[in-house]
Every structure is written in C-alpha cells, then in structure tokens.
Amino acid sequence: MTLRTAKYMIKEGVINLHKNKLMSIASISIVTASLLVFGIFLMISLNISSNMRMFGEQPEIVVFCQAELNEEQAEAIETEIKSNDVISSVIMVTKAEYFESVKEMFAENEGLISDLDESFLPVKFNLMLKDFDQCEDVTNALEEIDGVWDVQYPRKVVDFVQSITYWLRFISILLIIVLMVIAIFIMENTIKLTMNARKEEIDIMKYIGATDWFIRWPFIVEGIIIGFISAVIAFLLVAYGYSTIEHRFNEDIIHIGVEFVRLTKIDDISFLLVLLFLMMGTLVGSLGSYLSIRKYLEA
Amino acid sequence: MVEFKGVTKKYANGTIALRDINLTVNEGGFVFVVGPSGSGKSTLIKLMLREEVASEGTTFVDGNDLLAMEKDEIPYFRRKLGVVFQDFRLLPKKTVYENVAFALEITESLPKEVRRKVPMALGLVGLSRKANSYPNQLSGGEQQRVSLARAIVNDPVLLLADEPTGNLDPETSWEIIKLLESINLKGTTVIVATHDNSVVDRMQKRVIEIGSGRIIRDQQKGFYNNDSSNS
Numbered sequence: 001m002t003l004r005t006a007k008y009m010i011k012e013g014v015i016n017l018h019k020n021k022l023m024s025i026a027s028i029s030i031v032t033a034s035l036l037v038f039g040i041f042l043m044i045s046l047n048i049s050s051n052m053r054m055f056g057e058q059p060e061i062v063v064f065c066q067a068e069l070n071e072e073q074a075e076a077i078e079t080e081i082k083s084n085d086v087i088s089s090v091i092m093v094t095k096a097e098y099f100e101s102v103k104e105m106f107a108e109n110e111g112l113i114s115d116l117d118e119s120f121l122p123v124k125f126n127l128m129l130k131d132f133d134q135c136e137d138v139t140n141a142l143e144e145i146d147g148v149w150d151v152q153y154p155r156k157v158v159d160f161v162q163s164i165t166y167w168l169r170f171i172s173i174l175l176i177i178v179l180m181v182i183a184i185f186i187m188e189n190t191i192k193l194t195m196n197a198r199k200e201e202i203d204i205m206k207y208i209g210a211t212d213w214f215i216r217w218p219f220i221v222e223g224i225i226i227g228f229i230s231a232v233i234a235f236l237l238v239a240y241g242y243s244t245i246e247h248r249f250n251e252d253i254i255h256i257g258v259e260f261v262r263l264t265k266i267d268d269i270s271f272l273l274v275l276l277f278l279m280m281g282t283l284v285g286s287l288g289s290y291l292s293i294r295k296y297l298e299a
Numbered sequence: 300m301v302e303f304k305g306v307t308k309k310y311a312n313g314t315i316a317l318r319d320i321n322l323t324v325n326e327g328g329f330v331f332v333v334g335p336s337g338s339g340k341s342t343l344i345k346l347m348l349r350e351e352v353a354s355e356g357t358t359f360v361d362g363n364d365l366l367a368m369e370k371d372e373i374p375y376f377r378r379k380l381g382v383v384f385q386d387f388r389l390l391p392k393k394t395v396y397e398n399v400a401f402a403l404e405i406t407e408s409l410p411k412e413v414r415r416k417v418p419m420a421l422g423l424v425g426l427s428r429k430a431n432s433y434p435n436q437l438s439g440g441e442q443q444r445v446s447l448a449r450a451i452v453n454d455p456v457l458l459l460a461d462e463p464t465g466n467l468d469p470e471t472s473w474e475i476i477k478l479l480e481s482i483n484l485k486g487t488t489v490i491v492a493t494h495d496n497s498v499v500d501r502m503q504k505r506v507i508e509i510g511s512g513r514i515i516r517d518q519q520k521g522f523y524n525n526d527s528s529n530s
Contacts, residue, residue: 005407019392204388207348208449209378210405211371 005214013221023194027187027226028233031284034183035234035277038176042276043242043269045172049165050264061127061139061153067120069147071095074123077147081125086138089128095121122149133162180284187223187288195292202296212297219289227285231277238273242266300326300457300488301347306356308342308512316342318512320356324490326456329483331499332492333523334509340492343509344461347490348382349373361456378406381450381458381487385465387442389434389449395421396430399449406453420448424478440471444478451482458482460491464498472498496523 017024063081065074071094081090093101099118106113129138135153142151205215243266250263301324308317317339324330332340345351346358349365358365363376389398399420403413421427424444434442443463450458460479464472476491476498483489493499499506499522506521507514516525 002407004410008404200388201390204390205405206374207377207382207388208402208405209374209376209380209453211374214374214405 009217010221012218013225016218016222017225020194023190024222024226027190027285027288028230030186030190031183031227031230031281032234032237034179034186034284035230035281036237038179038280039234039238039273039277041172041175042273043238045168046269047263049168051261061129061135061142061151063125063127063142063148064150064152065123065125066147066149067122069123071123073147077123077145078125080145081127081142084138084141086130086134087127088130091126093124093126095119095123098122098124133165135162176280180280183284184288184291187226187284188292191219191223191289191292195296199296202293215297216290216293219293220286223285223287223289224282225285227281227283228278230285231274231281234281235270235274235277239266239270300324300328300361301490302357302359303346303353304357306346306353306358308339308346308351309354316512317346317353317509320514322507322514322517324488326488327483327486329480329489329502329504330491331502331504331506331521331523332490332509333494333496333499333506335494338509339512340494340509341461344459344490344492347457347459348380349376378453379456381453381455383443383446383450383458383460383463385462387434387439387446387466389442389445391434394431394433395426395437395445395448398434398445399452402449402452416452417448420452423451423481424448438471439467440474443467443471443475447475447478447482451487455487457488457490460489460493462493462495463491464493464495469497473501476502494523499523 063077065077069077074092078090078092081087095118098121102113102121103110127138127142129135139151139153142148202215246263246266253261301322303320303322306317306320306322307315309315320343332343334340342351346353346365347360349360349368352358352366360376361379365376368376390401393401396417399417400413403416408416418427418430421430424447426441426444426448429437429441429445434445437445443466447463458479463479464475467475472495479489479491480502503520503522506516506518506523508516508518508521508525518525
C-alpha cells in the first residue's frame with residue numbers, strides 16, 4: 001500500500017465515523033463500558049497481587065553454612081549469594097550473633113547450653129527476594145553453593161501466595177477474553193446496523209474493481225479510531241475514580257493503624273493501564289469492523 | 300473479446316436463467332442484447348462481469364477464463380471493464396468529479412493521472428461544467444452521463460451497460476446511446492442489454508435476442524423485433 005492510499009484510507013475512515021455519528025457514539029459507549037469493567041477488575045486484581053507480594057516478601061529464606069566454616073570462609077558464600085539478581089538483601093548472622101539469639105531462646109533454661117560456645121553453630125544468612133515467585137529456583141540454586149548446609153523457607157506461606165496469584169491471573173485472563181469477545185460481538189453488530197446503507201457503496205466499489213482490502217481498510221480505520229477514543233475515555237474515568245479511592249483508602253488505613261495493606265498509587269500503574277486499554281480498544285474496534293464487513297465482501 | 304460456449308446458468312433456487320448460450324463478440328464490436336424482462340439479459344451481463352459464474356460451458360472475456368478466475372483476481376479483471384446500470388449507482392455524498400475520480404483512486408492511480416483523466420472523461424460526456432455538483436442536483440440523463448464517465452475513465456476494453464436508458468426519456472436515451480457509440484468508435488467493445496426498442500431500431504447494430512434463456516436471434520444490423528426490418 002502506498003502512502004497516498006494509506007492517507008486516503010484514513011481520510012475515508014474519519015469521514016465515515018463522522019457521517020455515522022449515532023453509530024459511532026453507540027460503538028464508543030459500548031467499547032468504553034467493556035473497558036471500564038475490564039479496568040475495574042484489573043485494578044482489583046493488581047492490588048490484591050501487589051498486597052500479596054508485600055505479604056509474600058515478609059518470609060525470609062535462611063541459608064545455613066556448614067558449621068565448620070568460619071566467618072571469612074562464609075564471606076565467600078555471601079559474595080556468591082549476592083551475585084543472584086533476584087535477591088534484594090542479604091544479612092549475615094555471625095556465629096556470635098546467632099549464639100546470642102540462641103541464648104535468648106534458652107534464657108529460662110541456661111543450664112542446657114552452658115557448656116556450649118558459638119563454635120557449634122553455623123554462620124547463617126537471612127535473605128529477602130525481589131520476586132517471591134522465584135523462591136523455589138533461588139532455593140535450589142543456593143543449595144548448590146559449596147559450603148551451604150541447608151536452605152530453609154516457609155514453604156506453606158509461599159505455596160499459598162503462589163496459588164492465589166496463579167488463580168488470580170487465570171481468572172483475570174479468562175475475564176479479559178470473555179469481555180473482549182462480548183465487546184467485539186456488540187461492536188460488530190452495531191457497525192452492521194449501518195452496513196445496509198453502505199451496502200450500495202460497497203457494491204459500487206466492487207463493480208469498479210476495488211480489492212477487498214481497499215474496501216475493508218476504511219472500516220478498520222474507523223474501528224481503530226472508535227477503539228482509541230474509547231480507550232482514552234475509559235482510562236480517564238478509571239484513573240480519576242481510582243485515584244480518588246486510593247487517596248481516601250490509604251489515608252484512612254493509616255488512621256486505623258494497619259500498615260501493610262496499601263493501594264497501589266495510580267502513577268505507578270497508569271502507563272500499564274493506558275497501554276492495555278489502547279491495545280484492547282483498538283483490537284476490539286478493528287476486529288469488530290473486520291467481522292461486520294466480512295459478510296458483504298463474500299458475496 | 301467475449302467468447303461463451305455452451306453456457307448454462309442455473310441459480311441455487313433451481314431457476315435456469317440461461318441455456319446453452321454460444322456467443323462471440325469481437326474486439327471493437329457494438330452489440331445490443333434484447334428481450335423481455337426476465338429473459339436472461341441481466342444474467343448474461345452478470346456472467347461477463349464475473350458477478351455470477353456459469354454452471355456449464357466456458358466463458359472467456361478479454362482472454363480471461365472466468366471459470367478459472369480466483370476471487371482475488373476479480374477486482375483486477377473488472378478494472379479492464381466499464382459498467383453502467385439502469386439506476387446509475389453513483390455515490391450520493393461525492394461530487395460528480397469525485398465519483399469519476401473514485402474509479403481511478405481505487406486502482407491507486409497517480410494524482411497527476413486523476414487530474415488529467417477525469418476532466419477528459421467529463422468533457423467527453425459533456426458534463427465539465429457540472430463537476431462540482433452532487434448527483435441529486437442532476438437530471439437522470441446527467442446522472443447516467445456521470446456513470447458513463449466513470450465507466451470510461453479507466454479506458455476499459457469492454458463496456459457493459461445493463462438497461463442504461465431504462466430510467467430516461469426517449470430523447471435523453473438517444474443521447475446516451477450516441478455517447479456509447481462514440482465510445483465504441485474509440486475502440487472500446489460495447490455490449491448493451493436493453494428493451495428500449497426505439498434506440499435499437501435507430502442504431503441498426505448487431506442484435507442478439509434472448510427468450511426464455513436461449514439465444515433466439517443473432518443478427519447483424521438488426522432491429523428490436525425480427526419483423527421490424529420489414530416496417
């Protein structure tokens with residue numbers, strides 16, 4: 001397609017959009033509504049999973065070195081641990097520090113450990129991860145390091161967080177697909193309503209030798225514009241609505257004294273939101289147009 | 300230019316529109332296809348346009364085997380044809396100029412070519428001064444002339460006209476037919492399906508008469524009715 005033809009297609013698409021104002025407004029409303037539902041669900045799901053992650057970050061992975069290693073030898077292991085990108089922080093607990101905490105544990109029964117000194121205890125490291133989903137991989141990698149005796153992490157918590165995240169993703173994707181199919185279907189039928197009026201135009205174009213794609217493109221451009229406008233409207237509504245809620249919620253929750261539950265700030269997710277809305281809007285719009293004109297081109 | 304052999308057209312509902320049609324139209328020919336409504340004239344035109352496909356027989360237009368033609372080749376084939384209908388089929392929201400230019404735009408012609416060819420075509424049909432009018436501001440005859448200009452702007456090898464004078468008064472009809480003749484004189488093959496006996500009789504061109512789906516007469520310098528030659 002030449003640039004001139006592309007310009008022609010875009011011009012025709014815009015003209016059609018303008019000529020069929022009522023249909024355009026109806027389509028924009030429908031696509032906006034589906035994007036809104038999608039947006040609301042997306043915000044809920046994002047917040048649940050981000051709070052899950054905060055929750056999921058609390059458990060630490062504990063790496064125990066072999067007891068015979070001294071602190072200098074343990075430092076080599078620390079360097080190796082730090083080289084793993086997923087690990088966000090490493091705190092070394094020396095034999096002496098570890099012994100102190102053991103002593104605290106046995107504060108009421110000091111006699112039990114009175115004969116012992118720190119040398120029987122291993123050096124250990126408390127680790128935090130950036131992404132808890134990778135807990136299993138990291139643990140496996142850590143176990144491979146020379147001089148590491150054992151790696152422990154709270155398996156149940158991790159499994160719980162992971163299964164919730166998994167289902168949340170699964171349901172989100174399912175819902176997105178269902179919503180998109182419905183939106184495409186409605187859009188297709190809305191455009192079809194005006195198609196009879198345009199049928200004659202399509203016939204004329206066919207008689208004078210227009211290719212199917214030449215006939216199709218202006219309709220698709222029209223669908224893309226409808227999708228684009230819907231995405232912008234839906235984004236503004238969701239962003240405004242959400243930031244109001246987020247503001248109130250985060251203020252109130254501080255008053256209550258609950259610190260670990262937080263709504264994600266709109267600024268952190270607005271880019272993702274815009275991107276998803278534009279992608280979905282234009283996809284729904286163009287696919288709806290494509291399907292609605294298909295029947296008329298087959299004849 | 301057109302070569303049909305043993306052509307039968309049966310529609311999905313069982314109606315047989317054409318039976319065993321054998322027909323050759325040479326390059327540069329001018330042919331009237333006559334017969335009452337429902338005799339199969341329009342079906343014949345539709346077969347030539349590759350809007351319909353023959354159920355039996357072979358159909359060649361300008362060397363193209365229409366039966367073997369792929370769907371995506373049809374647009375390119377139609378660009379070599381010009382077509383005119385009884386109801387003009389102009390785009391109501393485009394001006395006269397734009398309607399004619401449209402036929403070039405869909406073939407991705409250069410703007411330079413559009414600016415050269417459109418005024419020429421409009422000049423040929425005598426509508427240069429109405430270039431900026433909209434179809435609803437024109438008379439029937441003028442609208443048909445716009446549709447003629449659109450049909451010839453691509454320099455077609457074959458011009459198909461299905462009842463081009465059906466909606467026009469006798470005087471305007473004659474003007475349109477004379478225009479078709481002048482287009483024919485420039486080398487374009489012209490096939491006109493019509494039941495307008497006066498123009499057929501005045502022109503004395505080749506006449507193919509169709510009745511009940513069969514060719515019942517094929518006559519050089521013919522009249523609308525076989526016995527008109529005696530009157």
